[in-house]
Amino acid sequence: MRYVSTRGQAPVLTFEEAMLTGLARDGGLYVPETVPEMAPAEIAGLAGLTYEEAAFRVMRPFIGDTFADAEFESIIARAYAGFGHTARAPLVQIGANHFLLELFHGPTLAFKDFAMQLIGQLFQAALERSGNRVTIVGATSGDTGSAAIEAFRGLDNVDVFILFPEGRVSEVQRRQMTTPAEANVHALAVRGDFDDCQARVKDMFNHFEFRDRVALAGVNSINWARVLAQVVYYFTSAISLGAPHRSVGFTVPTGNFGDIFAGYIARRMGLPVERLVIATNQNDILHRALSGGAYETHGVTPSISPSMDIQVSSNFERALFEAYGRDGAAVAQQMQALKEQGGFTISQGALQALREVFASGRASEEETSATIRATHAATGEILCPHSAVGVKVAMDQPASATPMITLATAHPAKFPDAVEAATGLRPALPNRMADLYERAERVTVVDNDLGAIESLIEERRAS
Numbered sequence: 175m176r177y178v179s180t181r182g183q184a185p186v187l188t189f190e191e192a193m194l195t196g197l198a199r200d201g202g203l204y205v206p207e208t209v210p211e212m213a214p215a216e217i218a219g220l221a222g223l224t225y226e227e228a229a230f231r232v233m234r235p236f237i238g239d240t241f242a243d244a245e246f247e248s249i250i251a252r253a254y255a256g257f258g259h260t261a262r263a264p265l266v267q268i269g270a271n272h273f274l275l276e277l278f279h280g281p282t283l284a285f286k287d288f289a290m291q292l293i294g295q296l297f298q299a300a301l302e303r304s305g306n307r308v309t310i311v312g313a314t315s316g317d318t319g320s321a322a323i324e325a326f327r328g329l330d331n332v333d334v335f336i337l338f339p340e341g342r343v344s345e346v347q348r349r350q351m352t353t354p355a356e357a358n359v360h361a362l363a364v365r366g367d368f369d370d371c372q373a374r375v376k377d378m379f380n381h382f383e384f385r386d387r388v389a390l391a392g393v394n395s396i397n398w399a400r401v402l403a404q405v406v407y408y409f410t411s412a413i414s415l416g417a418p419h420r421s422v423g424f425t426v427p428t429g430n431f432g433d434i435f436a437g438y439i440a441r442r443m444g445l446p447v448e449r450l451v452i453a454t455n456q457n458d459i460l461h462r463a464l465s466g467g468a469y470e471t472h473g474v475t476p477s478i479s480p481s482m483d484i485q486v487s488s489n490f491e492r493a494l495f496e497a498y499g500r501d502g503a504a505v506a507q508q509m510q511a512l513k514e515q516g517g518f519t520i521s522q523g524a525l526q527a528l529r530e531v532f533a534s535g536r537a538s539e540e541e542t543s544a545t546i547r548a549t550h551a552a553t554g555e556i557l558c559p560h561s562a563v564g565v566k567v568a569m570d571q572p573a574s575a576t577p578m579i580t581l582a583t584a585h586p587a588k589f590p591d592a593v594e595a596a597t598g599l600r601p602a603l604p605n606r607m608a609d610l611y612e613r614a615e616r617v618t619v620v621d622n623d624l625g626a627i628e629s630l631i632e633e634r635r636a637s
């Protein structure tokens with residue numbers, strides 16, 4: 175299995191190389207050269223397996239010969255051992271034909287643990303073998319950073335630096351990043367917003383001299399291994415509801431498009447997914463793009479679902495690459511226009527290709543809050559604000575006999591203020607992290623300046 179860049183100019187890599195690299199050297203994102211398909215009988219054979227067994231079968235074709243089967247199995251076992259639910263990704267029914275996929279039982283209470291815990295173990299295994307050391311740099315609107323720090327804390331061959339927008343993450347998110355005491359983790363509060371953090375990380379990857387000197391590795395949602403890990407729960411949940419004999423739909427609270435792109439890969443592999451619904455909050459660039467064809471940045475408006483407060487959706491480039499028939503030059507041109515003019519227009523053909531798979535909707539702040547309240551009243555289920563955006567958009571879809579699965583992306587206790595404002599109830603943290611508010615914090619505030627951030631990283635990393 176080989177990986178190619180969405181911009182067509184970077185070297186073709188193996189799974190291991192693509193995973194350790196993150197962003198391609200031409201600025202693009204790595205995607206598999208071909209998507210392996212699973213026959214209906216193979217999909218049916220996943221029924222009744224544990225999450226880990228299903229994960230092995232779904233991911234195995236993508237990793238080539240990077241890991242032997244037994245090693246890959248033990249990597250998967252270690253990745254999910256710390257989850258607080260034996261099903262890992264349980265389904266709950268919240269309405270006639272409407273189900274919630276609870277993805278918040280990992281160590282940091284958000285779906286990003288599914289990918290990050292796996293990637294931590296994959297990195298550890300690959301670096302142990304090569305004896306190399308890498309510097310992981312990531313930008314976060316809150317959940318990626320806490321999941322990355324939790325996954326890499328204390329690992330031998332890795333320093334991890336997480337850039338988050340100062341004052342724009344929830345207290346639980348901040349504390350999850352600033353309280354781990356291990357010397358190899360560094361939380362950097364950047365004076366700027368999430369897009370600034372993401373842009374500085376991209377700058378570091380495009381600064382080849384720095385990139386090579388510190389052996390930069392990326393674990394943002396652009397990393398292919400993260401997308402891959404997320405493909406698994408589309409399979410396990412659809413199979414619980416009768417796939418491959420019955421189709422399902424998914425509604426996915428979306429920011430950087432990584433999670434929903436994993437659903438697209440599951441569909442390409444043969445899972446009968448009727449539609450994938452993009453759910454955005456008031457930062458609705460993806461909904462506007464799907465509706466009118468214009469992908470235009472408007473600036474970020476902070477919301478009660480902060481992990482979706484983005485204006486540039488990185489992984490959308492992967493969907494564009496497919497919609498443009500894998501024409502890397504066309505994608506590179508659009509991305510150039512985005513950089514220079516703040517937007518581009520999707521061609522009619524590509525827009526049509528996208529609309530065959532994706533639908534979209536948005537939820538306002540008031541609608542999000544009302545959905546948390548109404549879902550609690552109707553079912554007793556307490557949604558986090560991101561999941562509520564998903565539930566609202568799912569309910570706005572045309573009625574259908576196909577079951578809808580909405581992804582619940584975080585635990586409500588991660589966003590207690592928004593939940594309390596909506597329901598009057600303050601959700602409690604699970605017991606295993608109940609002392610989070612008492613632990614000591616460690617954080618460095620830094621200007622939104624590439625040079626300053628690079629110097630700090632050079633100074634702090636263990637060489």
Ligand SMILES: *Cc1c(COP(=O)(O)O)cnc(C)c1O
Pocket residue numbers: 284285286317318395427428429430431432433434481482560561583584
């Ligand atoms: C990251 C995140 C999202 C958005 O996921 P993408 O893969 O960036 O689209 C939604 N909800 C929560 C809670 C998140 O942490």
